[in-house]
Amino acid sequence: MKMKKIVYIAAGLFILSGCSSLKNLGQDNNTQETQKQSQKAQNKPPVKRDFNSEADSAAMDITKKLLSSTTVSNDQSNTPLIFIEGVKNNTNEYINTNNVKDIIKSNLVDSGKYGYPDSGKISEVKNQLGFNENDDFVNQSQIFQFSKMIGANYVVRSNINGKSNNYFLSMNLIDINSGAIKWSDKVKLGKKGE
Secondary structure (H helix, E strand, O other), X not given: OHHHXXXXXXXXXXXXXXXXXXXXXXXXXXXXXXXXXXXXHHHOOOOOOOHHHHHHHHHHHHHHHXXXXXXXXXXXXXXXXXXXXXXEEOOOOOOOXXXXXXXXHHHHHHOOOOEOOOHHHHHHHHHHOOOOOOXXXXXXXXXXXXXXXXXXXXXXXXXXXXXXXXXXXXXEEEEOOOOOEEEEEEEEXXXXXX
């Protein structure tokens, strides 16, 4: 009888120890699975930033800032004309600066606070000065001469600058007659409403 009890106890312990190792085996599998998932997550390529979308959004934000400023009086009888210089991209990223320029232009003109010279007049004056349609100006005096010839009161100059994915769109509103910067600000790419 004692022997049977010992056999039963030994068999019970054997069964229980086998179950616990099976239980641990299941935990090991779960741990291994978790580790595999963690490795997969670490091996995922980083999310690529859409610099064009960020620059477009920054262009909208910065023009809102200019429009909300009181830099230029809102005299509807004499709406000031602006010439928007090409946006310079001083980063290593591809950014469609023509699109950024178009957003700035449309927001400023659509506001009614600024006007833009007739495109025919712009082409005519560029031809008079010996420029092709898509030529950039070399220096500030050329920009001012051109802007005066097309009847602009202000030049809008914009740049995208920064390092290590920390980029800003800066914009200046420059008075053609005095050369003074009348308004200046910058907006961080990727940050809405700053």
